[in-house]
Amino acid sequence: xxxxxxxxxxxxxxxxxxxxSVPTALGPLSLFTRGRSQLAPRQVKYAKRHKxxxxxxxxxxxxxxxxxxxxxxxxxxxxxxxxSAKQLTTAEETIKKKIKIIKGSKVYLRVFPDIPVxxxxxxxxxxxxxxxxxxxxxxxxxGRVIFEIGGxxxxxxxxxxxxxxxxxxxxxxxxxxxxxxxxxxxRLVLHPPKPPKDVAPEIDSKVEQVETQTTSA
Numbered sequence: 001x002x003x004x005x006x007x008x009x010x011x012x013x014x015x016x017x018x019x020x021s022v023p024t025a026l027g028p029l030s031l032f033t034r035g036r037s038q039l040a041p042r043q044v045k046y047a048k049r050h051k052x053x054x055x056x057x058x059x060x061x062x063x064x065x066x067x068x069x070x071x072x073x074x075x076x077x078x079x080x081x082x083x084s085a086k087q088l089t090t091a092e093e094t095i096k097k098k099i100k101i102i103k104g105s106k107v108y109l110r111v112f113p114d115i116p117v118x119x120x121x122x123x124x125x126x127x128x129x130x131x132x133x134x135x136x137x138x139x140x141x142x143g144r145v146i147f148e149i150g151g152x153x154x155x156x157x158x159x160x161x162x163x164x165x166x167x168x169x170x171x172x173x174x175x176x177x178x179x180x181x182x183x184x185x186x187r188l189v190l191h192p193p194k195p196p197k198d199v200a201p202e203i204d205s206k207v208e209q210v211e212t213q214t215t216s217a
Contacts, residue, residue: 054080062183070150078173098162106151143184
């Protein structure tokens with residue numbers, strides 16, 4: 001038989017062990033922890049989403065294909081692509097490293113990775129749900145502006161070189177644009193319509209020729 005003192009000590013020890021126990025299982029949204037400098041949304045409604053497809057601009061809208069904040073920029077010239085947060089961060093750091101010599105220069109990111117991408121291991125049997133979260137990504141169609149630089153006047157040569165180095169980090173063909181670049185609708189560049197020709201002088205000249213012919217006859 002145990003004494004009352006030994007039983008009370010055992011109960012105290014069990015309470016202490018249960019009160020200081022730390023759970024080791026991770027919560028359902030613990031994978032979505034966001035760092036201060038990380039490109040990731042603060043919160044999401046659903047932990048996993050469908051893969052989806054890159055949108056094709058067929059509706060006639062040219063929104064997001066011209067500059068809005070800076071003086072120089074790059075936009076997608078090739079096929080639409082899914083860009084990951086790591087690719088965008090690498091390209092942004094490349095631009096900042098190149099233009100940091102200019103005080104007051106800014107880099108504007110026109111897209112944001114807010115789609116969770118889940119991947120299953122190789123040689124895995126079908127079923128048993130969707131894979132685990134891997135990284136954040138965004139779907140970008142053809143003609144969409146990705147980066148802009150501005151804030152202060154920047155020479156075109158320096159801007160071209162910085163944006164060229166950033167384009168090399170991205171998995172699609174890019175093009176350099178400025179404030180005067182026309183918008184894009186997919187692969188079609190929408191140039192402004194040319195002004196109509198002044199046809200009045202031509203009509204007057206033809207009328208004069210007809211009058212001279214009638215008088216000579």
